[in-house]
Amino acid sequence: MPGLANFLDALTPLNFSFALFGVAVGTIIGAIPGLTATMAVAVLVPLTFTLHPASALILLGAIYTGAIYGGAYSAILLNTPGTPSAIATTFDGYPMAKRGDGDLAITLACLASVIGGLVGAVCLLLLAPPLSTVALIFGPVEYFWLAIFGLSLIAALSEGNIAKGLAGGALGLLLSTVGVAEVSADVRLTFGFHVLLGGIEIVAGLIGLYCIPVLIDLAASPERHLKIEDEPRGFRLYDAMRVLFGNKLNVARSSIIGTIVGILPGAGGSVAGLVSYSEARRTARPDQKFGHGEPGGIIASESANNATVGGGLIPTLVLGIPGTPPDAIILGALLVQGVHIGPTLFASQGAIVYTFIWGLFLATILMLPVGLLIGRYAYKSILNVPKPLLIAGVAFMTIIGTYAIRNNASDVAIMVVLGLAGWILARFRFAVSPIVLGLILGPIAEQGFVQGWTIGTAVGNVPAMFFGRPLSLAIIAFTLLSILWPIYRARQHRRSTGAVATSVENAPAVRRGDMDWGSAIISVALICLASVAINDARGYTDIDSVVFPVAVSIALIIFSLAVLARSLLGYGSEKEVDEGSFPRRAILVVSMLACALLLESLGFIVCSIALFAILTFVGMHERWTARTAILYAITGLVIVVGFTWLFRSVLGVPLPVTNL
Amino acid sequence: MFTRRSFAIAALATGLLAAPAFAADTFPDKSIDYIIPFGPGGESDVAARMQQPFFQKKFGQDLVISYKAGGGGAVGWSELNSLTGDGYTVMGINLPHVILQPAQKKVGYETDDLVTVYWFQFTPNAIVVPADSQFKTLKDLIDYAKENPARVTMAGTGKGTANQLAAVEFDSLAGVKTTYVPFKGTGAAMTALLGHQVMAEWGYTTVGASQGDKVRLLAVAMDKRHPLFPDTPTFNELGLDIAGGAYRGVAVPKSVPEEKRRQLSDMFGKINSDPDFRKKMEDAGFALIDVPYSEMKTFMDKQKSRDIKAAKEAGILE
Numbered sequence: 001m002p003g004l005a006n007f008l009d010a011l012t013p014l015n016f017s018f019a020l021f022g023v024a025v026g027t028i029i030g031a032i033p034g035l036t037a038t039m040a041v042a043v044l045v046p047l048t049f050t051l052h053p054a055s056a057l058i059l060l061g062a063i064y065t066g067a068i069y070g071g072a073y074s075a076i077l078l079n080t081p082g083t084p085s086a087i088a089t090t091f092d093g094y095p096m097a098k099r100g101d102g103d104l105a106i107t108l109a110c111l112a113s114v115i116g117g118l119v120g121a122v123c124l125l126l127l128a129p130p131l132s133t134v135a136l137i138f139g140p141v142e143y144f145w146l147a148i149f150g151l152s153l154i155a156a157l158s159e160g161n162i163a164k165g166l167a168g169g170a171l172g173l174l175l176s177t178v179g180v181a182e183v184s185a186d187v188r189l190t191f192g193f194h195v196l197l198g199g200i201e202i203v204a205g206l207i208g209l210y211c212i213p214v215l216i217d218l219a220a221s222p223e224r225h226l227k228i229e230d231e232p233r234g235f236r237l238y239d240a241m242r243v244l245f246g247n248k249l250n251v252a253r254s255s256i257i258g259t260i261v262g263i264l265p266g267a268g269g270s271v272a273g274l275v276s277y278s279e280a281r282r283t284a285r286p287d288q289k290f291g292h293g294e295p296g297g298i299i300a301s302e303s304a305n306n307a308t309v310g311g312g313l314i315p316t317l318v319l320g321i322p323g324t325p326p327d328a329i330i331l332g333a334l335l336v337q338g339v340h341i342g343p344t345l346f347a348s349q350g351a352i353v354y355t356f357i358w359g360l361f362l363a364t365i366l367m368l369p370v371g372l373l374i375g376r377y378a379y380k381s382i383l384n385v386p387k388p389l390l391i392a393g394v395a396f397m398t399i400i401g402t403y404a405i406r407n408n409a410s411d412v413a414i415m416v417v418l419g420l421a422g423w424i425l426a427r428f429r430f431a432v433s434p435i436v437l438g439l440i441l442g443p444i445a446e447q448g449f450v451q452g453w454t455i456g457t458a459v460g461n462v463p464a465m466f467f468g469r470p471l472s473l474a475i476i477a478f479t480l481l482s483i484l485w486p487i488y489r490a491r492q493h494r495r496s497t498g499a500v501a502t503s504v505e506n507a508p509a510v511r512r513g514d515m516d517w518g519s520a521i522i523s524v525a526l527i528c529l530a531s532v533a534i535n536d537a538r539g540y541t542d543i544d545s546v547v548f549p550v551a552v553s554i555a556l557i558i559f560s561l562a563v564l565a566r567s568l569l570g571y572g573s574e575k576e577v578d579e580g581s582f583p584r585r586a587i588l589v590v591s592m593l594a595c596a597l598l599l600e601s602l603g604f605i606v607c608s609i610a611l612f613a614i615l616t617f618v619g620m621h622e623r624w625t626a627r628t629a630i631l632y633a634i635t636g637l638v639i640v641v642g643f644t645w646l647f648r649s650v651l652g653v654p655l656p657v658t659n660l
Numbered sequence: 661m662f663t664r665r666s667f668a669i670a671a672l673a674t675g676l677l678a679a680p681a682f683a684a685d686t687f688p689d690k691s692i693d694y695i696i697p698f699g700p701g702g703e704s705d706v707a708a709r710m711q712q713p714f715f716q717k718k719f720g721q722d723l724v725i726s727y728k729a730g731g732g733g734a735v736g737w738s739e740l741n742s743l744t745g746d747g748y749t750v751m752g753i754n755l756p757h758v759i760l761q762p763a764q765k766k767v768g769y770e771t772d773d774l775v776t777v778y779w780f781q782f783t784p785n786a787i788v789v790p791a792d793s794q795f796k797t798l799k800d801l802i803d804y805a806k807e808n809p810a811r812v813t814m815a816g817t818g819k820g821t822a823n824q825l826a827a828v829e830f831d832s833l834a835g836v837k838t839t840y841v842p843f844k845g846t847g848a849a850m851t852a853l854l855g856h857q858v859m860a861e862w863g864y865t866t867v868g869a870s871q872g873d874k875v876r877l878l879a880v881a882m883d884k885r886h887p888l889f890p891d892t893p894t895f896n897e898l899g900l901d902i903a904g905g906a907y908r909g910v911a912v913p914k915s916v917p918e919e920k921r922r923q924l925s926d927m928f929g930k931i932n933s934d935p936d937f938r939k940k941m942e943d944a945g946f947a948l949i950d951v952p953y954s955e956m957k958t959f960m961d962k963q964k965s966r967d968i969k970a971a972k973e974a975g976i977l978e
Contacts, residue, residue, distance in 0.1 A: 042700045042727070049713045136855030140841075180731035180767075183842035185820035187731075187765050194738050194768035198730020265851050320870045321851050328701025328847070335944055336709045341870065407695075407728050408735070443844075451841050455858065458813045458839035541764075542819065544842070652724045654693060654749075 003125070003354025009054065010358035018059040019363040023370050026066020031074050031082045031378060033207045034401020035651075037067035038325040043651050048333045054352045057330065058359030064326045065117055065309045065363050068269060069371055072109035072302055076102055077226070077382040078394060080211035084202055085269025085305035087436060088277035090210060091157070092290060092297030099293055100227035102379050107240040108295055109302045110371035112251060116303030117364035119255035120262060120310025124317075125357050128346070131311075132318035134263045140455065141466055143266045144448030145475040147441040150271060152479050153278045156291065156486075157433040163562040164519070165434045167526055168425070170556035172438020173445070174533055175200050177549045183447055186545035189536050195410035204402045204415040205439050209432045211398050212419020212592075218391050219588045220580025222621030225390060226383055235372055243295045250280050250296050251303050258304030262311025266448075268324050269305040270440055276304035282482045286493065310360065317345055317353060389632060391619035392612045393639055395592055399608065400643055403599070404653045412596035420589050428518040446548040454544070512570045519567035523560040530556040584618050591615065604655040605644055612636040687923055688748065691722035694910075695743075695751040697736025699729040702845060703783055703866060703946075704752050707908055710940055711780075714931045731767065732818065733757050737911075738768030745915025747924060755779075755907035756967040760820045763968060763977055771964065777921050778928040779909035779951035779959065781941060783864035785826040785881035785902070786892070787814075790853060791874050793860070798878040798898055801860060805836035812838040815849040816862035820976055822906040823849075823862040825967070826881060828974035833900045864905055865889065869945030881905055887942055907963075909951070925953035 009015070029040045040063045048056035071086030076093035089109065096105040123131060138146075151169060158165020178189045179199025190196035218225055244251065254276035261272035280300035281290040288294045312323030313330075320341040322328035334341055339349055346353055382390070402415045422432045456465030466472065530553035537546045537553075595611040616632050647653040692715075698704050708725050715723040728736040728751075736751055737758060743749045753776050761767045787798065795801040805812045816823030819842050827840045841858055843849040846867065853861040854874065861867070865886050868877045877892040881902045885894060895902040910928055912921060929952055931937055941948055951959045971977040 038700060042725075045709060045725075046712060046722070049716075135851060139852065139855060139857040180734055182844045183818055185732070185764065185818060187767070192766070197738065197767060198735035201730075265847060315851075319851075319854065321847055321854070322701055325699070325701065328699075329705075332701050332706045332709055335706055335870075336713070336940075338940060338943070340872075344872070406730060406735070407726055408730075447844060451843065451852075454839060454841045455813050458810050460811075544819075652693075652726055654695075654726060 003350060003357065006351055006354035007358050009351070009355040010058065010362055015055050015058050015355075015359055016362065018055055019062045019359055020366050020370065022059045022062025023066040023363050023367050024374065026063035027070035027073075027367075027371060027374050029063070030067030030070025031374075032397055032401055033074050033078075033080050033082050033211060034203060034398070034404050035067075036083045036203060036405070037064045037085075038329065039404065039651070040064070040067050041326045041329045045329060045333045048337065053334070053337050053339060054355035054359070056333070057352070057356040058363065060326075060330055060333070061309070061313075061356060061360045062363035062366075064330075065306060065360065066367060066370075068305050068309060069110065069113040069117075069302070069367055070374075071305075072113070072298070073106065073375065073378045074211075076105045076109065076298070077379065078211060079214050080398075081206055083269070084206060084440065085273055085308070086301065087206065087270050087433075087440070088273035088301035088304075089298055091277065091301075091433065092292070092294045095291070095293035096295065096298070097226050101293065102226055102383070103233060103376070104236045104239055104243075104295070105298055106375040106379055107235050107237060107372060108243060108298050110368065110375055111240055111244055112254075112299045112302040113306040113371065114364055114368050115251055116255045116258050116306035117309055117367065118361070119252075119303075120259045120307035121357065121360050121364055122310070123259045124310040124313050124360070125354075128314045128318050131259075131263055132315050134260060135265055135315040135319060135321055135323065137471060138264050138266070139469070140448045140451035141469060141472050142448070142475060143264075143444050144452055144466075145472050145479070146264075146267065146271065146275075147445035147448060149278070149475055149479040149482070150274050150441045151437060151445070152483050153274055154434040154437060155483060156278070156281055157431055157437070159291070159429065159431045161429050161431075163559055163566060164428075164430045167523065167556060167559035167563055168430050168432070168434035169438045170552055170559055171526060171529075172435035172440075173442040173552040174438075174530070174549060174556060175205070175435070176439050176442025177446065177552070181542075181545040182443060183450060184542040184545040186540040186542050188540065188545060188549060189533060191536075195414075198406065198408070200414060200418070200439065201402075201405050201408075201411050202440055203405050204411040205418055206436060207398050207402055208415035208418035209422040209436055211394065212416060212589075213423040213426055213432065215391060215395055215398075216419075216423045216585050216588055217580065218387070219584045219615070219618050220582075222387070225387065228383060235376060237372075244299065247296050247299045249283075250299055253279060253283075254300040254304040255307045258307025259311035261304070262308030262323050263314050265315060265321050265323055266444060268312075269308045271444075272304040272308045272311075273301040274437070276300040278482050282485050306364075313360075317341060386628075386632075387621065388616040388619035389635055391588070392615035392636060395588070395615050396608055396612055396640060396643070399592070399595060399611070400604075400647055400655070403604075403655065404647060404651065407654055409596060409599040409656065412599065413593065416589065416593045416596055425522065428516070428522055430519075430522065442552075449548060450544045453547075515570050516567035520564055523563040523567065526560040527557050527564075530554070530560070587618050588615060591618075600656050603657050605640065605657075608640045608644065609637070612640055687920065688719060688721045690748060691724050692747075693749045694723045694725050695736060695749065696725060696727050697729065697733040697752060698727065700727055701847075703864070703906070704754065704908055706944070707781060707941070707946065708752060710937065710944070711928070711931050714934055714937050715927070718930055718934075719927060732761065732820075734761055734767040734769070737761075737774060740769070740911060741773060741914045743913045745913045745917075747912065747916050747920035750777075750910045750912050750924060753909050753911040755782075755909075755963055756822055756825060756971075757906075759964050759967045760825075760971055760976070763971065764820055771960075773914065774911050775914055775916065775921065776909050776911045776956055776960070777925040777953045778932075779907050779949055780928055780932050781946045781948050782905050782907040783866050783945070784886065784905040784947055785822055786863055786865050786868060787830075787878040788850075788853060788861045788863040788867050788871075788875050789859070789878060790856060791876055793876065795860065795878060796876075798893070801878060802834050802836055805834075805838055809837040810839050812836075812860060813841055813858040814838050814860045814862050815841050815843050815852045815858040817846055817849055818842050818844070820971075822904065824976070825970050825974060826902060826904065827862050828976070829902050829970055830895075830900065832973065833902065864945065865947065866945035868892075869943065882947065886945075886947060888945060904966075905947075907949070921953050
């Protein structure tokens with residue numbers, strides 16, 4: 001085995017404690033929405049200047065791997081992926097937590113992450129040079145089709161309303177084009193607002209679309225956030241092992257998908273999780289109900305995203321091409337050290353590289369006890385924290401976290417506005433996940449399309465470019481399979497079970513209800529938005545920046561017309577029953593928005609304390625006593641001041657200070 | 661005889677005189693925030709990371725790097741002048757970005773509003789091909805492009821960038837038509853080149869430095885050959901008047917006083933003149949330049965007229 005001699009180097013007390021510390025800190029950072037693995041690694045880069053390179057790398061690697069796992073906590077407990085990699089974890093993780101299986105979900109996520117991480121690390125250790133070629137054979141067109149494959153998940157995520165899901169997906173794709181176009185330099189859909197130049201930050205979008213709706217509904221009713229367990233059940237390790245064993249194929253497949261997608265420099269943990277979720281769903285047994293709290297969904301997403309850690313390091317170390325954003329920082333740190341990356345690295349700097357890889361193994365294994373312990377604690381805290389503090393605390397974290405992504409207060413405002421939009425849309429059964437999918441996959445699809453088109457035109461054969469490459473055809477085949485297979489299987493299933501039933505009873509149950517004005521108004525608004533986008537595109541100077549938004553807008557118009565027709569005819573009109581207090585919801589949204597807008601002028605601390613106080617009142621459904629008031633006030637102060645200090649002094653986030 | 665009053669005046673006067681000198685001695689007395697208007701891992705980040713340890717060693721304070729990415733740098737630069745002007749916040753700045761972006765569209769800042777205190781390095785444009793490419797020399801590429809108009813696909817970083825400008829200049833000077841394929845950042849363009857998705861790349865010398873013998877540089881856009889690539893000719897040697905690339909420097913908010921601007925300029929100049937630093941940067945493929953604050957106006961005027969002219973010829977600007 002290569003580098004076995006360096007195994008012991010990785011086990012020095014210093015390296016061991018770095019791995020342990022890194023995993024623990026990484027897990028916590030990953031669990032906080034807005035703090036990503038990229039940022040955690042970036043903050044620690046200066047340490048590598050003074051430490052031994054291998055030890056420093058082990059620390060960075062451990063934090064990275066811990067953060068990817070930690071993202072699962074908030075995905076499961078708050079329906080908010082802590083890092084983009086954990087998006088697919090929310091699909092089944094949150095439903096599991098809702099029904100009281102959050103403990104099982106977190107333990108499963110830990111086991112799956114450890115296995116996925118180990119598979120990625122083994123590939124890095126043994127197969128790095130041959131596997132690195134995967135990064136090179138994937139061309140622009142393949143990225144385009146990969147994005148389309150990811151978008152095919154919309155069908156599964158639309159919660160029974162395909163037209164609305166497709167419209168949401170198109171909306172997400174359109175939103176992804178806001179700002180200065182990445183490859184063509186046109187300014188799109190900013191309407192003169194400078195704050196929109198940088199576009200909608202994906203993590204800000206995720207926090208807004210997933211977390212704010214949960215907060216809004218939490219504030220409205222006195223019910224508990226998660227179903228409480230009847231008696232303490234510990235880690236539920238036995239249950240988790242059993243589920244994992246029943247999903248052994250799923251684990252293996254997802255870990256391999258994660259490694260491969262990690263190798264692709266244009267993709268990343270989020271795409272890895274989505275692709276393996278899609279595959280797990282396609283090959284599901286009839287008793288597995290993905291999207292409704294199926295443990296297999298968590299296993300697929302979590303084993304895949306941790307496999308991207310090892311996978312992403314393959315092109316980073318072999319080719320000098322970072323597989324994921326945190327790898328880009330690790331690469332930069334190595335450059336500063338004077339370590340020259342490339343094909344000769346494994347031979348010339350073997351000691352550093354192999355010590356690092358073994359350190360990654362160590363960190364991944366340490367993630368098992370560390371992850372279980374922190375996970376248990378996270379679960380208990382979310383379960384037991386009083387509702388007012390939960391609401392105020394989570395709202396505060398979304399604000400500080402969103403600010404920290406790009407050190408930008410306008411991202412916070414965009415986050416809150418998107419959250420409100422997401423909540424309204426969700427009330428009329430427009431699922432949020434298709435929008436998120438569009439937001440994430442939009443840039444990959446657009447760049448791949450424009451580049452493929454440009455190269456195809458140069459070669460003189462555009463169709464052959466898109467439909468003539470074997471790898472593209474394979475991805476297209478998988479896309480068709482994952483769209484058509486469930487339909488085919490549903491039909492088979494119906495035929496076998498419904499042999500006696502008449503054809504009328506066989507038809508899908510279509511219930512016509514009243515006209516659905518809400519959906520109709522939303523679809524008209526979406527059509528208007530698409531028209532505005534098409535009009536905006538007339539001002540672009542580069543044809544490359546016109547094609548994609550116009551195509552997406554046309555799709556948005558078509559899907560919205562379908563929604564409009566259905567809602568006017570009264571199909572699929574069953575609405576969420578409105579429960580809970582409107583004023584509480586409104587105060588929550590308004591105060592969060594006000595906080596975002598006043599951050600720069602009033603300073604971070606002032607705004608946060610005010611917000612915390614207001615939201616504690618909003619979230620309080622019981623009678624105030626002097627004791628709770630004092631307790632909550634102190635807790636609030638400690639949380640706000642503590643985290644502000646942490647972000648400003650330790651993480652180096654330039655939070656705005658008061659300049660009155 | 662000293663009266664109490666004259667003593668006080670004397671003390672005050674000494675204090676006033678000493679104050680600027682005192683400040684000069686102790687600036688910086690805390691860490692300096694260095695904002696990179698791009699994401700981590702790019703050339704701007706790497707260059708800043710290279711400076712970080714030298715800054716710490718020379719001035720005893722930390723250079724704290726943070727990122728404010730978006731809009732190809734425009735998000736950061738549009739906010740630069742609203743940042744605190746105490747000299748403890750500086751921001752990375754790039755050419756031709758800050759010249760072309762405001763000239764092309766409304767991006768929230770004007771070139772002349774940005775106060776650059778030092779330009780310390782640039783990455784020269786270079787045409788890069790894979791090691792096994794049929795193009796051994798630049799002439800091979802030009803000959804092929806003449807016979808097969810638009811067939812030579814060349815990856816590059818974005819549009820309205822140093823790469824695209826060079827591509828358009830090259831086409832018009834060499835009398836050929838190539839196809840420029842924009843990618844998101846050098847890393848993506850380089851991956852496309854190594855994977856043979858394109859035939860050549862408009863890259864920087866840094867690409868040659870990081871990829872070693874897997875790629876070949878056909879020509880570099882420098883006045884003299886790069887020390888790391890003594891065998892690669894410059895475009896000038898081959899009869900094409902192309903020299904330039906992406907420049908990087910540091911800028912400060914407008915409200916920073918002249919005194920501090922000069923001090924910061926000196927500090928970055930000192931880092932640039934450190935032989936260790938020079939070696940590390942050159943090994944990574946960067947080329948160092950020294951444009952201190954005192955020469956800023958002349959330099960910027962020259963760059964501006966040159967870039968705007970090139971962009972107009974390229975049809976990027978009207």
